Amino acid sequence: MAAAQAEAEAGTPRQRYRAQVQQEIKKHAWEQIAAEGASALSLNAIAKRMGMSGPALYRYFASRDDLITELIRDAYQSLSDAVRGAASSGADIRGLAAALRSWALEDPQRYLLVYGTPVPGYHAPEDTTRHASEVMAALLDASGAEGLGAMPPSPLQEHLADHRAWAGEHPADSAALHRALVFWTRLHGVLSLELSGHFGGMGFDPAQLYEAEVEAVVGR
Amino acid sequence: MAAAQAEAEAGTPRQRYRAQVQQEIKKHAWEQIAAEGASALSLNAIAKRMGMSGPALYRYFASRDDLITELIRDAYQSLSDAVRGAASSGADIRGLAAALRSWALEDPQRYLLVYGTPVPGYHAPEDTTRHASEVMAALLDASGAEGLGAMPPSPLQEHLADHRAWAGEHPADSAALHRALVFWTRLHGVLSLELSGHFGGMGFDPAQLYEAEVEAVVGR
DNA sequence: CCCCGTAGTTAGACCCTATCACCAATGCGA
DNA sequence: TCGCATTGGTGATAGGGTCTAACTACGGGG
Known part of the structure; x- marks a missing residue:
C-alpha cells in the first residue's frame, strides 16, 4: 500500500494531477486501440474526447511513438x-x-x-x-x-x-x-x-x- | 505462355500501358513496405518516386486500402x-x-x-x-x-x-x-x-x- | 504578495489521403 | 487522314494527422 501511495498520491498536487491526466490519456488510448487498432491511434482524437486541444497532450507525452511505447x-x-x-x-x-x-x-x-x-x-x-x-x-x-x-x-x-x-x-x-x-x-x-x-x-x-x-x- | 501473354500483352496499347504502370506502382509499394512496413506505405511517396503527382495514382487504385488489398x-x-x-x-x-x-x-x-x-x-x-x-x-x-x-x-x-x-x-x-x-x-x-x-x-x-x-x- | 513554472491555448509548417475541375495526349472509327 | 471521345496527368483544395512555436492564464512556493 505504501508503494501504491507512492505511485498514486506522492509528491506535490501538481505531480498528482499530472499523473492523473497521463493515466486518463492512456485510458482513452487503450479504448481507441481496442476499437480501431494501434495504427489508427490519434493524439488529436484523444485530446478532443478529453475536451482539450491537440497540442496539449505534448505536455504529457513527447510524441505519438512515446505514448505507444509507454502502452x-x-x-x-x-x-x-x-x-x-x-x-x-x-x-x-x-x-x-x-x-x-x-x-x-x-x-x-x-x-x-x-x-x-x-x-x-x-x-x-x-x-x-x-x-x-x-x-x-x-x-x-x-x-x-x-x-x-x-x-x-x-x-x-x-x-x-x-x-x-x-x-x-x-x-x-x-x-x-x-x-x-x-x-x-x-x-x-x-x-x-x-x-x-x-x-x-x-x-x-x-x-x-x-x-x-x-x-x-x-x-x- | 498463352496465359502469360494474355496477362502481360493482351488488349489495346492503352490497357498494356495501364497494366504496366500498375505493376510499377506495386513494385515501389513493395519496396516501401519492405523498408518501412505496411503501415508507413504512402501513395504520395510512391508517386514522387515515379516522377508524377499524387492524385495520378488514383487513376490506378481507388484508394490506399485498395492498393494494400491488391498487395x-x-x-x-x-x-x-x-x-x-x-x-x-x-x-x-x-x-x-x-x-x-x-x-x-x-x-x-x-x-x-x-x-x-x-x-x-x-x-x-x-x-x-x-x-x-x-x-x-x-x-x-x-x-x-x-x-x-x-x-x-x-x-x-x-x-x-x-x-x-x-x-x-x-x-x-x-x-x-x-x-x-x-x-x-x-x-x-x-x-x-x-x-x-x-x-x-x-x-x-x-x-x-x-x-x-x-x-x-x-x-x- | 509577487513571481515563476506549468498547463493550456491558437497559429502554422509540413505530412498524408482523397476529390474536383481542368488540360493534354492518344488512339480509334469514320 | 481527321475528329473527337476516352484516358492520363495536373494543380487546387478540403480535411485530417503530428508536432513546434509563441502566447496567455493560473496556482502554489518564496
Whole structure:
C-alpha cells in the first residue's frame, strides 16, 4: 500500500494531477486501440474526447511513438503480472497456459501490440525485455517441474545447451529450455492466428486446438 | 505462355500501358513496405518516386486500402504458388515446411502482411480465402501421406471430425486435419516470432527450432 | 504578495489521403 | 487522314494527422 501511495498520491498536487491526466490519456488510448487498432491511434482524437486541444497532450507525452511505447511497456507489465501471478499462486504449466490465453482474449489488441507486426527499425525499451525475461523465467520454472513427459534428446537441445544466454542464471536443463520455447511458440501460433481472425469461418473451436497444444507441450 | 501473354500483352496499347504502370506502382509499394512496413506505405511517396503527382495514382487504385488489398492478394497468390509448387514437385511435408520458411524469409513484411496484425474490421476479399484454401489443400494432401507418425486420438480430433467445413471436399481423416492445423500453427508460431524480432538477442538459431518443430509435426 | 513554472491555448509548417475541375495526349472509327 | 471521345496527368483544395512555436492564464512556493 505504501508503494501504491507512492505511485498514486506522492509528491506535490501538481505531480498528482499530472499523473492523473497521463493515466486518463492512456485510458482513452487503450479504448481507441481496442476499437480501431494501434495504427489508427490519434493524439488529436484523444485530446478532443478529453475536451482539450491537440497540442496539449505534448505536455504529457513527447510524441505519438512515446505514448505507444509507454502502452507497450504497460502491456508487458500486465502480461508479466498475469503469468507470474498465476505461477506464484501455484499454477502448473497448464495454469500458465490458461492465464496466458485469458490475458490475450481479455484485450486482443493488447496482445497484438506486444507480439504483433512491429515497425521495422523499432527497438523495444530496456525494461520490456526485462518483463519478457520475467515471463520466460516463470515458464522455465514450470518447464522444469517433475511429472512432465520426457522430451527426447534432439539436435536442438544440444544447440540450446550451448546457446542459453536468454535463460540467464536460471538452472534449467536443455530439455526445460526446449519445453519453454515450445510452450511459447506453439501457444503464440494458435493465439495469434485466432486473434488475427485467420480461424474465422473455419468452423472449429480455437479453444480446443489450444488445449490440445497445451497437452502436447505437457507431454500428454 | 498463352496465359502469360494474355496477362502481360493482351488488349489495346492503352490497357498494356495501364497494366504496366500498375505493376510499377506495386513494385515501389513493395519496396516501401519492405523498408518501412505496411503501415508507413504512402501513395504520395510512391508517386514522387515515379516522377508524377499524387492524385495520378488514383487513376490506378481507388484508394490506399485498395492498393494494400491488391498487395495482400498478390502475397497470397505468391504463397499459394510457392507451397503448391513445392507439393507438385514431389515435396513431402518437410519440403512444404522448407518452402514456407524460405518464402517467409524472402520477404518478411510480405509474410506479415498476410499473417500479421490486421486492422479491426478489415475483411479479406473472396479470392484470398480461395488461396488460403489451396494452401490448406496442399497441406492436407501432405498430412494424409503414409509413413507419418500416428497422431494418437484426442478430444480435438473428435471435435474436428464434426467441424471440418474448412476442409471442403478433401478426403482427409481427422488425424490429417489435426496434423495440418498443427503444421500451420506451430510453424507460424516460430516464423512470426522470428520475423517480428522476438528472438533477437536470445542467442539461439531460429532455424534449428523450426527444424525441430517440423520433426515434431512429422512425428519423428 | 509577487513571481515563476506549468498547463493550456491558437497559429502554422509540413505530412498524408482523397476529390474536383481542368488540360493534354492518344488512339480509334469514320 | 481527321475528329473527337476516352484516358492520363495536373494543380487546387478540403480535411485530417503530428508536432513546434509563441502566447496567455493560473496556482502554489518564496
